[in-house]
Amino acid sequence: MKFTALIFAALFSTLTLAGSQGLDIQPNDTMQSVLQHQVGQSVELRMRSGEKIGGKLEKVNEKIAHLTQLTGAEYFEAVVAVEDIAAVVARAKK
Numbered sequence: 001m002k003f004t005a006l007i008f009a010a011l012f013s014t015l016t017l018a019g020s021q022g023l024d025i026q027p028n029d030t031m032q033s034v035l036q037h038q039v040g041q042s043v044e045l046r047m048r049s050g051e052k053i054g055g056k057l058e059k060v061n062e063k064i065a066h067l068t069q070l071t072g073a074e075y076f077e078a079v080v081a082v083e084d085i086a087a088v089v090a091r092a093k094k
Contacts, residue, residue, distance in 0.1 A: 022090060022091065022092045023037075023038075023088070023090050023092075024037065031082055031083075031085055031088070032060060032061075032062060032082050034088055035057065035060040035065050035082065035085075035088060036060050038057050038088065038090055039057050039058065039059065039060060040056070040057065040058075041056070041057060041090060041091070042054065042055065042056050042057075042069075042090075042091065043055070043056075043057050043067075043088055043089060043090050044071070044088075044089040044090075045065070045067070045080060045085050045087070045088060045089075046085070046086050046087035046088075046089065047080070047084050047085060047086060048084050048085070048086045049084070053067065053070065053071075053078060053080060054067075054070065054071035054072075054089075055067035055068055055069050055070040055071055055077075055078065056068050056069040058077075060082070062082070063081060063082055063083075064079050064080065064081060064082060065079070065080050065082055065085070066078075066079050067079075067080070
């Protein structure tokens with residue numbers, strides 16, 4: 001029984017770590033490049049207007065970011081202008 005619990009705990013911690021990249025900023029990064037590093041991850045975007053929008057970041061190009069599985073509205077998607085994003089909030093590495 002203890003062995004099974006140990007295996008489950010190890011598997012869970014591995015899955016948790018695999019899903020969190022954190023933010024790794026490089027000297028020449030832009031908002032677009034930071035977003036591109038987070039594709040496939042859950043993020044919260046803080047807009048210049050003060051609004052927050054969270055969800056899974058699907059795609060990013062020079063002008064827009066596509067979010068799915070929106071926080072609080074999981075069956076909806078959104079597209080936001082990259083130039084309107086003031087901050088990216090992502091789960092930190094463990």
